[in-house]
Amino acid sequence: MRIPGLSILNTSVLLTFLFSSAHSDPKAVPGYHYTGAWQPSRISAGEGITELDVKIGKFLNLPKEQLARVIFNVNSKFPGSEPWAFWAVGDMTGLTPAHQGLTDEQHEAYLTFMDKQGVRVFLEIFPFKEKNTDVLKEIDHWLGKFRHHPSVAGFGIDLEYYRKASDADAQAWDERIKSHNSGYRMFLRHYNADFMPPTYRGKGDLIFVDFASEATVEDLSKGFAAWANRFAPAACAFQIGYPADEDGMNGSKEMGWWKLKDPVRDWGNMILSQINNPGQELGLIWVTARSGKPYHKNWDLTRKF
Secondary structure, three states: OOOOOOOHHHHHHHHHHHHHHHHHOOOOOOOOOEEEEEEEEEEOOOOOOOOHHHHOOEEEOOOHHHHHHHHHHHHOOOOOOEEEEEEEOOOOOOOOOOOOOOOHHHHHHHHHHHHHHOOEEEEEEOOOOOOOOOHHHHHHHHHHHHOOOOOEEEEEEEOOOOOOOOHHHHHHHHHHHHHHOOOOEEEEEEOOHHHOOOOOOOOOOOEEEEOOOOOOHHHHHHHHHHHHHHHOOOEEEEEEOOHHHOOOOOOOOOOOHHHOOOHHHHHHHHHHOOOOOOOOOEEEEEEEEEOOOHHHOOOEOOOOO
8 A cells, every 4th residue: 555835934824824714614615735746656557457566557757847747737626725746755666666766867857847837845755664764864865955946845754664653753853854944844654544653743734644545436535534634633635546546456447536527636525525624734646647548548647638
């Protein structure tokens, strides 16, 4: 299986405003504050695939212009939200599927392009328990390289290959990230809520990301909403649209997100309809940029809609 660079003060003001506004208006409904895509994107496998390591698709390093189009095609589904991206850096060779990622020179060129596009970027790493990854060292390394880019708004840590984040871990990572820029925010990502720090919330600007996959759209949506409701009022985000969920887990094209009329918008709204706190700060990241299925060839977020 598996916000952006507002200052801390402005974030607190925004959250206070949203919370008070939502509770003063009985008709207020949840909405996304940030929407966009993942770098790298993915392309899904062909028809009728059930072997998970194939079904989860392959990573794509799209040209920077196409990547921006994916981000803004997703963002356009939720008017009023800001465009953002989760941006993988560092060692990805141990991931499933393995991926080489971008070179430092490519990162520079891509981030310079995103600077001009107004996209808020969260650099992210994938620490490995078996390699005893030094997360603090990785934070310093990557923010030291790219913090000069105005598009960089924070730093994310994927916990899937690592371990549960203790309160002490989260505090140390958060403080190290903010030592590079006090306005930076941290996200932590896993599909199991127990991997999140039990009580640490820092300055109230942490983002808890759920990237559950490999189930029906309906069941995943319930899980995402439960995640947000558990961590409210903390900010939460959902990483959805994985290749494994495009069709059924049994390879059936009779189910999956491809069946939705407008997958990004419809699935995103399905989650929102189950959120309890209208004032909660929410984000959405979409994964599959292109479909490899013969019956879904028109799914290509790199083209202009």
